Amino acid sequence: MNAATRDGRKSGNPAKRAAATMQVRTSGSPTITWRNWVAGARLRTLPLAVAPVAAGAGIAHMVQAFSWPLTLLALGVAVFLQVGVNFANDYSDGIRGTDEFRVGPARLTGSGLVDPKRVLATALVFFALAAACGLVAVLLSGRWWFLALGAVAIVAAWFYTGGKRPYGYAGLGEVVVFIFFGLVATVGTTWLQTDVQTQEVWWAGAGVGLFAVAVLIANNTRDIATDRLAGKHTLSVRVGDRASRILYVVCVLLPFAVPALYGAVHPGMLLVWLVLIIVIPSCVITLWARTARELIIVLGLTSLAALAYGVLLGIAFAF
Structure with a gap:
């Protein structure tokens, strides 16, 4: 040695x-193989980036302002930002030692597979790609105030687990996820394409945001015991296992208030109710799960439900 x-x-x-x-x-x-890096990107979380853009684009189509270039650029911002967040979390949790206690797939930094500086550099590359897509979108749309919004989004992405006082360690992760992967991403996609103000976009953003929160709650419920050991005081750690599971169920059922509210105006909302085919089993598993493996299944189901909800909601509003 x-x-x-x-x-x-x-x-x-x-x-x-x-x-x-x-x-x-x-x-x-x-x-180190490409599979390690793909695992580090946590592709199963990408539906959370696609869902709000799909919903927002559908509402832009509803007001006859839909633009493929701007929608794709908004999608690029959301996806690249999500991957950047994942690598940034890998880096920050790894250097803090949080991942020494975690269950589930090994992380790049915490497992020692990759030099932490390489993981950090990868996160910064994806943040830069998100910023580039955002800059092009601003140039095409002329909405310069989006630059400030994009800067705030990147800062929020970093301080989820980064910095001396990460808000993800203080039980505020769900609030910020709801804001940025719900309201901001959905409303931002629509406002990038039109000046028309609609209440639908806020309801849609709230529905998509609740699914994003549910994914985080499922993840943190699985990790309650290990997060306590690591000193990570997530919302699930603070409220406890049973309350966290109930909160998950509330978060995946409340979004169906949107198709209930707009069903009479937009008949396509009937399609959104099909998402319950995924949601109901995930609720059952969450309430009675005894192992981490079962909650990992819930993570996959919830991400799929979020994607289906966002896409079908967008289609319902558009047509």
Whole structure:
């Protein structure tokens, strides 16, 4: 064992310590493949980026202001920002040592598979791609105030788990997720394309945002025990296991107030009710799940439900 590896194993930085341990186990540098990076991107969370854009685009079509270029650019901002958040969380949780306690797939930083600086650089690249898409959208639309909104979104993405006082560790993650992956993404997609003000876009944003919150609650309910050990005081840690599960059910059922409210005006809302085919089983599993594996299944189902809800809601408003 060389001196660098010995120093790494004694390091106070959990990510460096994990990397050194991994090197000893493999008698050399661990092999990193594209699959590791794809796993780090957490593609199962991308439906949360697509759903609000689909809903917002549908409402833009409803007021006869739909634009493919602006919709695709809004989608680029949302997707790149989501991936950037995922890598930033991987980096921040890893260097704090939070991932030493977690259950589920190994993270790039916390497992020692990748140098933390490479993970951070990857996060910054995706933030830059999101900013580039946003800049092009602003140039095409002429709505310069979106630059400030985009800057705030990137800052919020970083401080979810980054910085000295991350709000995700203080039980505020659900609030910010509701705002940015619900209201801001949905309303922003519509306002990027039209000056017409509609109440529908706010209701749609709230519905999509609640699904995003539900995904976070399912994830944090699974991690209550390990988050307590890591000193991560999420909302689920604060309210407890049973209340967290009930809150999840509330968050996935409340969005159906939107098709109930607009069903008489937009007959296509009948399609939105089909999402209950996914939601009801996920509620049942959540309320009676006993293992982390069951809650991981809920995560997948909820992400799928969020995507279906956003797309079908957009179609209902558009046609």
